[in-house]
Amino acid sequence: xxxxxxxxxxxxxCNWCAYTGADLAGVARMKVPSSLRVIRVMCSGRIDPLFxxxxxxxxxxxxxxxxxxxxxCHYQKGNFSARRRFMLLxxxxxxxxxxxxxxxxxxxxxxxxxxxxxxxxxxANKIKNLGPSPVRGEIFL
Amino acid sequence: MKGSILPFEKDxxxxxxxxxxxGLDKECFEAVLIPHKIPxxxxxxxxxxxxxxxxxxxxxxxPVIPVQGAKAVSALTRWGPSKKKILAVMHPCEIRAxxxxxxxxxxxxxNLVFLSFDCPGVMPLSGYVKNPGEGDPAYQDARxxxxxxxxxxxxxxCSEFGAPASDLHIGLLGAEEGNAFLFPASLEGKRxxxxxxxxxxxSSDGWEREVExxxxxxxxxxxxxxxxLQTRVEGPDxxxxxxxxxINCHNCMRVxxxxxxxxxxxxxxxxxxxxxxxxxxxxxxxxxxxxxxxxLFHLGRMSHMILSCVSCGTCxxxxxxxxxxxxxxxxxxxxxxxxxxxxxGRSKEEPLPAAVYREEELCEMEKPYLETxxxxxERDASASENK
Amino acid sequence: xxxxxxxxxxxxEGTKAFLEFLLKEKKVCGVITLRKIHxxxxxxxxxxxxxxxxxxxxxxFPLMPANGGKILSRLTLRGSPKEPVAAVMKPCEMRxxxxxxxxxxxxxxxxxxxxxxxxxxYPIEMSSGGDLETLASRYRENIQLGENIPETRSACRTCxxxxxPNADIIVSLIAEKDLDKSCSLFLNSxxxxxxxxxxxxxxxxxxxxxxxxxxxxxxxxxxxxxxxDEMGTEMRGIEGLIRLFGKCIGCHGCSYVCPLCxxxxxxxxxxxxxxxxxxxxxxxxxxxxxxxxxxxxxYHLGRxxxxxxxxxxxxxxxxxxxxDIPVSTIxxxxxxSVQKIFDYRPGMDVEEVLPFAVYKEEEFQEIGEQ
Numbered sequence: 001x002x003x004x005x006x007x008x009x010x011x012x013x014c015n016w017c018a019y020t021g022a023d024l025a026g027v028a029r030m031k032v033p034s035s036l037r038v039i040r041v042m043c044s045g046r047i048d049p050l051f052x053x054x055x056x057x058x059x060x061x062x063x064x065x066x067x068x069x070x071x072x073c074h075y076q077k078g079n080f081s082a083r084r085r086f087m088l089l090x091x092x093x094x095x096x097x098x099x100x101x102x103x104x105x106x107x108x109x110x111x112x113x114x115x116x117x118x119x120x121x122x123x124a125n126k127i128k129n130l131g132p133s134p135v136r137g138e139i140f141l
Numbered sequence: 142m143k144g145s146i147l148p149f150e151k152d153x154x155x156x157x158x159x160x161x162x163x164g165l166d167k168e169c170f171e172a173v174l175i176p177h178k179i180p181x182x183x184x185x186x187x188x189x190x191x192x193x194x195x196x197x198x199x200x201x202x203x204p205v206i207p208v209q210g211a212k213a214v215s216a217l218t219r220w221g222p223s224k225k226k227i228l229a230v231m232h233p234c235e236i237r238a239x240x241x242x243x244x245x246x247x248x249x250x251x252n253l254v255f256l257s258f259d260c261p262g263v264m265p266l267s268g269y270v271k272n273p274g275e276g277d278p279a280y281q282d283a284r285x286x287x288x289x290x291x292x293x294x295x296x297x298x299c300s301e302f303g304a305p306a307s308d309l310h311i312g313l314l315g316a317e318e319g320n321a322f323l324f325p326a327s328l329e330g331k332r333x334x335x336x337x338x339x340x341x342x343x344s345s346d347g348w349e350r351e352v353e354x355x356x357x358x359x360x361x362x363x364x365x366x367x368x369x370l371q372t373r374v375e376g377p378d379x380x381x382x383x384x385x386x387x388i389n390c391h392n393c394m395r396v397x398x399x400x401x402x403x404x405x406x407x408x409x410x411x412x413x414x415x416x417x418x419x420x421x422x423x424x425x426x427x428x429x430x431x432x433x434x435x436x437l438f439h440l441g442r443m444s445h446m447i448l449s450c451v452s453c454g455t456c457x458x459x460x461x462x463x464x465x466x467x468x469x470x471x472x473x474x475x476x477x478x479x480x481x482x483x484x485x486g487r488s489k490e491e492p493l494p495a496a497v498y499r500e501e502e503l504c505e506m507e508k509p510y511l512e513t514x515x516x517x518x519e520r521d522a523s524a525s526e527n528k
Numbered sequence: 529x530x531x532x533x534x535x536x537x538x539x540x541e542g543t544k545a546f547l548e549f550l551l552k553e554k555k556v557c558g559v560i561t562l563r564k565i566h567x568x569x570x571x572x573x574x575x576x577x578x579x580x581x582x583x584x585x586x587x588x589f590p591l592m593p594a595n596g597g598k599i600l601s602r603l604t605l606r607g608s609p610k611e612p613v614a615a616v617m618k619p620c621e622m623r624x625x626x627x628x629x630x631x632x633x634x635x636x637x638x639x640x641x642x643x644x645x646x647x648x649x650y651p652i653e654m655s656s657g658g659d660l661e662t663l664a665s666r667y668r669e670n671i672q673l674g675e676n677i678p679e680t681r682s683a684c685r686t687c688x689x690x691x692x693p694n695a696d697i698i699v700s701l702i703a704e705k706d707l708d709k710s711c712s713l714f715l716n717s718x719x720x721x722x723x724x725x726x727x728x729x730x731x732x733x734x735x736x737x738x739x740x741x742x743x744x745x746x747x748x749x750x751x752x753x754x755x756x757d758e759m760g761t762e763m764r765g766i767e768g769l770i771r772l773f774g775k776c777i778g779c780h781g782c783s784y785v786c787p788l789c790x791x792x793x794x795x796x797x798x799x800x801x802x803x804x805x806x807x808x809x810x811x812x813x814x815x816x817x818x819x820x821x822x823x824x825x826x827y828h829l830g831r832x833x834x835x836x837x838x839x840x841x842x843x844x845x846x847x848x849x850x851x852d853i854p855v856s857t858i859x860x861x862x863x864x865s866v867q868k869i870f871d872y873r874p875g876m877d878v879e880e881v882l883p884f885a886v887y888k889e890e891e892f893q894e895i896g897e898q
Contacts (some may be wrong), residue, residue: 049833050795050826057826059814070889070896080887084870087883087892091869092832095862097764107896119898124401135766139817140179140186140774141825172812174820178766182849184775186824192816207777207851208821216821220804270775270851317842378566386570386656388593392781404793415606419575420613424560427578431560431599459779459850462570462656512606 007061007127009036011053011120014044016074017109018095022120024113031126034115036064044066045078049085052103059136062102062127064120069107079107101130142345144324147311152285153321157201157230157258157311160323160337162193164228169226169333172253174213176203177447183190183273184266186214189227193460199496201230204280206268210235211398211457215248222251230256232263233302234329234453238398240306241449247401254329256306259314259352262289266458286312287355295454298363300356305454306486315351322348367472374469375387383469389432391454395465399446406445407438439466443473444467448494449485450474480506532700532734533724537811542663542711543587543616543642550614551579556640556723557609560599561587561616571655573599575613587616587642589660590649590667590680595844598787601634606635614723616642618649619692622874624787626694630882633790639733640719643695645702645741647671648684674703674740675749683843683856684716686752688745691736693876696720712850718846743886755856756861763858769825772858775851776824781853782845784794788835795826795834828855829831832862834852837883838874839863 013019019040025032041047044067055063065086073079086105093100106119136141161173171395174183177199185203187210190196217223231239237257242248261283267274277487285287290297302309308330311480312322324345325331334341344412374383391408412434423429450470457467480503481494535542550556564584565572572593576582596617603609617625622643629632647667654663670677676685692698697720700712713729714736715721762768780797785787795801803822811818836859845855867874870883 043740048537050830053826053829053833057829070599077887080889081884083892083895084884084887087869088833088837088866091866092829092836092862094767095865096829098766098769105896137815138766138770139188139815140770140819141822143598176816179770181771181774183836184777186774187820189812189820190817191812195817206623207775210533213820216803217805217808219802224805224809230650241636261580266777266852267852380567385572386593388572388652388785388848390781390785392784392850395781395784396777396779403799404736408792410792413602413605415605416609417607418604420558420577420609423575423577428563428574428576428581430565431575432594432602459777459781460783461653461850463653463850464656 001087005116007035009062010055010060011038011064012041012047013038014107015040015042017068020110021116025101025117028113035124036120042080043078045073052089057073057141061133063114065105066108075126143341143466144343145339146324146343147321147323154201165193169336170228172226172227174229175199183270204264205266206263209398211242214239215242218249219247222249228254232260233257234451235309237451240489241485255307256309260302262292267291279364293454295452295471297365300359303352312348315347363430370472387435392459394442396455396459399449447474447477451485529735531715531786532732533553533729535715535729539707539711544582548579548743549898556614559614559622561585562589591655592649595624595842596621600625602629604634608635612638614640620840622692623840626875626878641695642697643692644699644800646690647677647702648680651681659751668707672705681843683841686755692718754786759857759861781848783843785848788838836863836866
């Protein structure tokens, strides 16, 4: 099923927790999938639902949203908004049968390099099994 | 004018597509902007095509204009000229609108080559989408006969179906059975035909005669249509009646290629008035239609874009209430443009009338004004009495 | 239990008489209602201050040329009227106004609302060049059957909120048998009672709820489920989305007439949304062909993300679409799911805060910790 399919996964990581956690994973030489392309945002609350939709329409096979654990947000409440927006996106994708499994939200703190490595690998494998996004190659978008 | 005979044994569209494919093969252009049927089979959309296999399903002569081609070109080149050479296959009115947009700095014509064709008109969009099974044969019929009551009203009276401002033109009128006449209308067009090894030796006299004939017939028809329309829309009462079912959706403005403003003036803060304004107006007249300023929107839009209106009819297609927007605007456009001796889109170099002036002009308009209003003596005396 | 005021005139004449009473007694300085535009040619909203002009009013006409909530928002964007104004609005128009007020796009001050138990309206295209009289009488004949009226919009046939909870006065229409002879107004609030004080008519106490209303509610619920199930099979996946929205011509009429889409300059019409040449080139290289202008599906998905939480299902979007895309059905269906997740009822209570303006520290706990 895989056929050496390398997915394109976009990750929106908050600067203070998730991105630092990812950095830590890198420094500690933990295994991180090369298919994950990271976009740093200052807070997970910055993740506009349109970013996620645009990523999928441009052919991303998977999208990850990552931020601080609830209660630990550097800006106090950004991640609470992110959580609600994630629920909105998932509901829309689900309702339109657009494979909501391709979108995920994880709370990863600055010290959780190990966790970052694990969730990224797990997600990349999940996407590999799902196969390429059916949106790829659609011309009439 | 000299050109080439393009044989199309069975299918004109297939021959044009073959020509385009050859053009891509020989690198005369790197991509083609051309309408293509959409997956639900009931409408068309512009595609920018590089992959030759995807060209197969394209439609150089679609029966409808869902998106004005000028808008597509503007979307592509508003932020800068195309880096690749693109051949755009569009109706004559779309090409003219693109030229206008380039003058308005909303599109760039660099690296863009136009292929036009004799246009039999297109069908009203809403009706076609509801029933393409009926629309397709009606369009084919119009292509054969060049006269059809099923085409849009502005198309039926259009006399600009020829080849202004394009680079290559396919002449269908006066062509012998199974042939079309392909000729270059610019240096670039000639270059392409040379590169494709198409000789330009066939004479276009037959085509020109037929075009002249049809043009005269259309102009006659338009005169009649405008005369009749004028009586139905002139004066405040009749004009209000014509626009009485307008629901202020502003579709007409948004699909119009010339209306390029991201935020229309009529949607701006200028119209965000305090309630006292509306109540005062309602109290003065007894009542006030809401949303207010419907006619102001139409006349205002008219004053903004009428000098570049190419009578493409997209506005009427988008109107959900069936108001004859395009017909009214086309009527006024002809008169307004004649005032400045301007034909939108006929020349890339011709400046927009509102962007230039001559110190001595429009004297024939000034004279009656002076005569009526600049009378000294009696008029001044009566004016001071009224104060 | 609300008071019922029964006026011995036909429901149209009775309502007009009531509006006339309000203006003449100076209980309100103006009435916003539907009226004939330019001699029978069309129908539209009008702010009427002169009682004589009410002659042309058609307060209960089964058409919605614009969402009244949007009109009220325009009126009260920069302030409220200094004296009371009566607005005759259908239930969904009231709900739209309430959603707009939550977004600071209007104010309820000095308004009194006259609404109706709404059997639905016809698509607007049925008004152009049509015979308004015939349309109205066809509608009246069908009301008393207490069923979904044939040829009304699908948004209306599947609407479950046809009884407005927030109106001051409610004209009883659904399943009324004597519309030619009697006009029943429910005085649904203190304001409503004060307004009707002095109006000639029979009064008694009566509850708004009735077996006919409940029956129609069930019928609509069934039809809604059927419509949503059918749409559910159509709008599956990107192919389904392209099949439904592929013919979109990008006129953005749907967002323009939508009461919830109040942005002066929609994001999708703005500069940041315009594709740069490099974006087109990239798409062209990747796919071999790309649609110009781009972003048709992006526009619709984006609009869903922006407003589906407040979609009140008024159906204006489908009405205005030049290529007959069933926008309202799709948006209502997604909207219903989104509203359920946040346990949100758009347009019901002006105090109920918008889902994206709040959060709960403890909610959706299963998210993020996996």
